[in-house]
Structure formats: structure tokens, C-alpha cells
Amino acid sequence: MIVAAACGVLSWTLLEYLIHRWMGHDRRFRRTPFGVEHVRHHIEGNYFAPTWKKGIAAALFVAVLIGPAIALAGAARGAAYVVGLVGFYGVYEWLHRREHTHAGVGPYGRWARRHHFHHHFVDGRKNHGVTSPLWDLVFGTYEKPGTIRVPQKLCMAWLLDPATGDVRSEHAATYELR
Numbered sequence: 631m632i633v634a635a636a637c638g639v640l641s642w643t644l645l646e647y648l649i650h651r652w653m654g655h656d657r658r659f660r661r662t663p664f665g666v667e668h669v670r671h672h673i674e675g676n677y678f679a680p681t682w683k684k685g686i687a688a689a690l691f692v693a694v695l696i697g698p699a700i701a702l703a704g705a706a707r708g709a710a711y712v713v714g715l716v717g718f719y720g721v722y723e724w725l726h727r728r729e730h731t732h733a734g735v736g737p738y739g740r741w742a743r744r745h746h747f748h749h750h751f752v753d754g755r756k757n758h759g760v761t762s763p764l765w766d767l768v769f770g771t772y773e774k775p776g777t778i779r780v781p782q783k784l785c786m787a788w789l790l791d792p793a794t795g796d797v798r799s800e801h802a803a804t805y806e807l808r
């Protein structure tokens with residue numbers, strides 16, 4: 631069951647990459663509900679699709695997936711797979727929002743923000759993964775962030791020092807305003 635749940639987690643990381651790269655950034659999918667929401671997230675920076683929309687999408691996904699998963703792997707392992715996948719989807723949602731709203735804690739927290747804001751502000755064709763760089767490395771879209779130049783009007787509150795109107799000193803080596 632642990633292996634099945636781990637497979638579910640791994641499956642989410644791949645879906646996270648594919649949905650973001652293709653549904654979010656391929657012109658052919660710009661008019662889909664996800665495409666529209668994602669373009670708005672990039673334009674406004676602090677906009678996130680409403681939770682009820684995410685909830686409906688996740689519920690539909692579980693409804694479609696649970697039958698085949700149980701048929702293929704049995705009740706316990708099939709359910710563990712789906713719980714692993716949807717549970718890690720929840721982790722992704724939490725992490726993505728925290729990246730925008732709070733400064734990172736620890737090496738992973740700082741890495742995740744730099745990886746994601748390189749995607750937002752440097753090159754939207756790179757770094758589609760949010761929880762890991764795994765599929766960017768597999769598909770050749772990984773780029774190691776240098777200094778990230780953040781547009782003033784899209785600057786995250788955690789990055790901005792209200793006293794100086796510039797990047798907080800602890801982030802000055804890795805971010806700057808443009």
C-alpha cells in the first residue's frame with residue numbers, strides 16, 4: 631500500500647508538470663477553463679482560481695480514476711494510489727500558494743520559490759514543476775535560476791521591504807526589482 635501511495639504521489643508530480651506545461655502554456659489550450667485561470671494567475675500574480683473550482687475538478691478526477699485504479703490494483707492498493715495522488719495534489723496547492731504569500735523556510739522552501747518565480751518572471755517556457763524539478767529535468771525544461779528580476783507591480787509582499795520600497799536585504803543576492 632505504501633508503494634501504491636508513492637506511485638500516486640509520483641503520478642501527481644507528472645500530472646502537475648503536464649497540466650501546467652500544456653494546459654497552462656500551450657496556445658491550443660489557452661481557452662480551456664484551466665488555461666484561462668492560469669493566464670490570469672500569471673498576469674495578476676496574486677490571483678488563484680477559486681477553491682470551489684479546484685474542488686470540483688479534483689472530485690471529478692477521483693470519480694473517474696477510482697474505478698480503474700481498484701480494478702487494476704485491488705481495493706486497498708487502488709485506493710492508496712488515489713489517496714497518494716490526490717493527497718499530494720493538496721500539498722502542491724498549499725505549496726504553490728505559500729510560494730506567493732510567504733518567504734521560503736529552509737533550503738527546499740527557498741529552492742521552490744526560486745524555481746517557480748524563474749518560471750513566472752524570467753522564462754515561462756521553463757520550470758513547470760512546482761513541487762519538484764524531476765519532470766523539467768526529464769523533458770529538458772529545467773533552468774537553474776540566476777538573479778530573478780521581479781516586476782514592481784507583481785512583487786510578492788514577502789520579498790518587498792516597505793521601508794525601502796526595494797527587495798528585502800536577505801533576498802538581495804537572488805532577487806531584484808525591475
Ligand SMILES: [Zn+2]
Pocket residue numbers: 650654655668672749754
Ligand atoms: Zn505558468
Ligand SMILES: [Zn+2]
Pocket residue numbers: 671726730746750
Ligand atoms: Zn505561481
